[in-house]
Amino acid sequence: MADNIPNPALLERFAAIVGAQYALTAADDIQPYVTEPRGLWAGRTPMVLRPGSVDEVSRIMKLATETKTAIVPQGGNTGLVGAQTPHRSGQELVLSLSRLDRIREVDLDSNTVTVEAGVILENLRNAADAADRLFPLSLAAQGTCQIGGNLSSNAGGTGVLAYGNARELCLGVEVVLPTGEVLDDLRKLKKDNTGYDLKNLFVGGEGTLGVITAAVLKLFPKPKGQEMAWVGLSSPEAALSLFNRAVGHAGSALTAFELLGQRPVEFTARHVAGTMIPVSVDWPWHVMMEISSGRSADDARQLAEDILAEAIEDGTVGDAVVTQNLAQAKSFWTIRETLPEAQRPEGASIKHDISVPIASIPEFIRLAGEAVEEVCPGARVVCFGHMGDGNLHYNISRPLDAADAAFLDLYKPMNKAVHDVVRALDGSISAEHGIGQLKRDELLATAPTVAIDLMRRIKSAFDPAGIMNPGKVI
Structure with missing residues (x-):
C-alpha cells in the first residue's frame, strides 16, 4: 500500500516527465485541485501533474508503481463524493487529465x-x-x-x-x-x-x-421533433400513473421524466432570478416530461398532447403546460438544472443520491419522510430527480430555526435512516454519483461479503502496489 510522502528528488523525476510548466507546486496553483464542489473534503498534495499525452501518463504510472507513490486521477473536479480529491496526508499526487482534450x-x-x-x-x-x-x-x-x-x-x-x-x-x-x-x-x-x-x-x-x-x-x-411539458400533480402516485401512461403511449420516444417536489420548485422560484414556474407552485408535485420523435415535431407534440389529455380527463394531472417553442423548452431545463443551486441559500443540507425500483418511488418518499422527521424534526425534504430511471436526489435542508453546524452533525444518522429505507426497498445508496470517500465505509459495512471480497481481489490484481486512488470505493 502506497504510504510514503514523495521527497524532492522524486518529485523532480515526476516533473521531468511533463515539464516544469505542467508540474504545479505553488499553493495557489494547487488549490483548485484539492477542494471539491460541496466543500466536504479539502486535501493536500505536493504536486499536480498535467500530462499532455498518453505516453506521459504511462511514464508517470510506471514511476509511481516503482516508487509506491499514490496517484489520484482527476477530470473536471465536479464529483460530489470526494473520489477525485486527495487526502490530507500529502502523500498523493494529483493527475489531471485536462490537457488530453482532443x-x-x-x-x-x-x-x-x-x-x-x-x-x-x-x-x-x-x-x-x-x-x-x-x-x-x-x-x-x-x-x-x-x-x-x-x-x-x-x-x-x-x-x-x-x-x-x-x-x-x-x-x-x-x-x-x-x-x-x-x-x-x-x-x-x-x-x-x-x-x-x-x-x-x-x-x-x-x-x-x-x-x-x-x-x-x-x-x-438528432430527433426531428421534441416536445416538453410541465405538469402539476397531487402525489407521487399520480406521477407514477402518468409515467406508466407515457411509456404506454410513447415507448422509447419518452426521453425524460423528471419528478420535482414542491419545495425545490419553491426554492428555485425564490432564489434564481428570472425563474417563471409554468404552473402554480402550490402543486405538491411537479413533472417535467420530454417526448422526442424521429419523424416530426408535429408527431412529438401530438404524442405529448394525447398523453396529457387522457391524464387530465381522469384526474391524474391537475394542470399542464406544453412548450410553444425551443426557448420555452430550454427555460424548463434551466429550472431543472438550477434546483441544486437554489437549495444553497436555505442553509446546510444533507444529500442522498439513491435509486429504487420505479414502482417503489411513492413508498420510498413516504417512508423516507417519516425517517427524516425522526432524525431531525422540522427538517425540510428537498426531493427531485430522474423518476424515469428510479433515481432521486433526496436532499434534506436544515430546519428554519437550526444552526448549520448542528444540522450537519446529523449527516451520518440521517444517511443511515434514509439508506435503511433504500435497502429495505432493494434499492441502491449510490445511483449516479459514485462511492468515493463519502460512501466507502457504508459500502464496506453493508454490501454482501462475497461482493466486497471479489472487488478487493480485482483491486489487488490490477493495482498490487496500492497506488491508484487509495481509500476510495474499496
Whole structure:
C-alpha cells in the first residue's frame, strides 16, 4: 500500500516527465485541485501533474508503481463524493487529465466519436450537434466536467431513461494501468463476446484500477421533433400513473421524466432570478416530461398532447403546460438544472443520491419522510430527480430555526435512516454519483461479503502496489 510522502528528488523525476510548466507546486496553483464542489473534503498534495499525452501518463504510472507513490486521477473536479480529491496526508499526487482534450474522430457511418479523457462534456455535445448527431449524456456540470470523469463515475443525468448512463454509451476505452501498460480497447463494436468485458471494470471504477485516457462513445440521430411539458400533480402516485401512461403511449420516444417536489420548485422560484414556474407552485408535485420523435415535431407534440389529455380527463394531472417553442423548452431545463443551486441559500443540507425500483418511488418518499422527521424534526425534504430511471436526489435542508453546524452533525444518522429505507426497498445508496470517500465505509459495512471480497481481489490484481486512488470505493 502506497504510504510514503514523495521527497524532492522524486518529485523532480515526476516533473521531468511533463515539464516544469505542467508540474504545479505553488499553493495557489494547487488549490483548485484539492477542494471539491460541496466543500466536504479539502486535501493536500505536493504536486499536480498535467500530462499532455498518453505516453506521459504511462511514464508517470510506471514511476509511481516503482516508487509506491499514490496517484489520484482527476477530470473536471465536479464529483460530489470526494473520489477525485486527495487526502490530507500529502502523500498523493494529483493527475489531471485536462490537457488530453482532443476529439480524435467523429465517425458518422458508425455513429461513434473517439475522444480523450479531458474533453469537456459540453464541447463534445456541441461537436456532435455540429455533425448533426446527438450525444445524449447531459448533466448540470456539463460546462466543466470531463469525459474521463464521466466514465470513471459512470455518470447518469437526464438522458438515462432513453439512452442509458455512461456505461451504456461507451463502446471502448484506452486505459493506462498502474504499471504503465496501455490497454488499447478503442473498438467500435456493438457486439463482442470475446472474453471478459474489461472496459466496464474501468467505467465506474472511480480511478481505482487505472487511468482512462480515451474512449469510443455512441452517437445518435438528432430527433426531428421534441416536445416538453410541465405538469402539476397531487402525489407521487399520480406521477407514477402518468409515467406508466407515457411509456404506454410513447415507448422509447419518452426521453425524460423528471419528478420535482414542491419545495425545490419553491426554492428555485425564490432564489434564481428570472425563474417563471409554468404552473402554480402550490402543486405538491411537479413533472417535467420530454417526448422526442424521429419523424416530426408535429408527431412529438401530438404524442405529448394525447398523453396529457387522457391524464387530465381522469384526474391524474391537475394542470399542464406544453412548450410553444425551443426557448420555452430550454427555460424548463434551466429550472431543472438550477434546483441544486437554489437549495444553497436555505442553509446546510444533507444529500442522498439513491435509486429504487420505479414502482417503489411513492413508498420510498413516504417512508423516507417519516425517517427524516425522526432524525431531525422540522427538517425540510428537498426531493427531485430522474423518476424515469428510479433515481432521486433526496436532499434534506436544515430546519428554519437550526444552526448549520448542528444540522450537519446529523449527516451520518440521517444517511443511515434514509439508506435503511433504500435497502429495505432493494434499492441502491449510490445511483449516479459514485462511492468515493463519502460512501466507502457504508459500502464496506453493508454490501454482501462475497461482493466486497471479489472487488478487493480485482483491486489487488490490477493495482498490487496500492497506488491508484487509495481509500476510495474499496
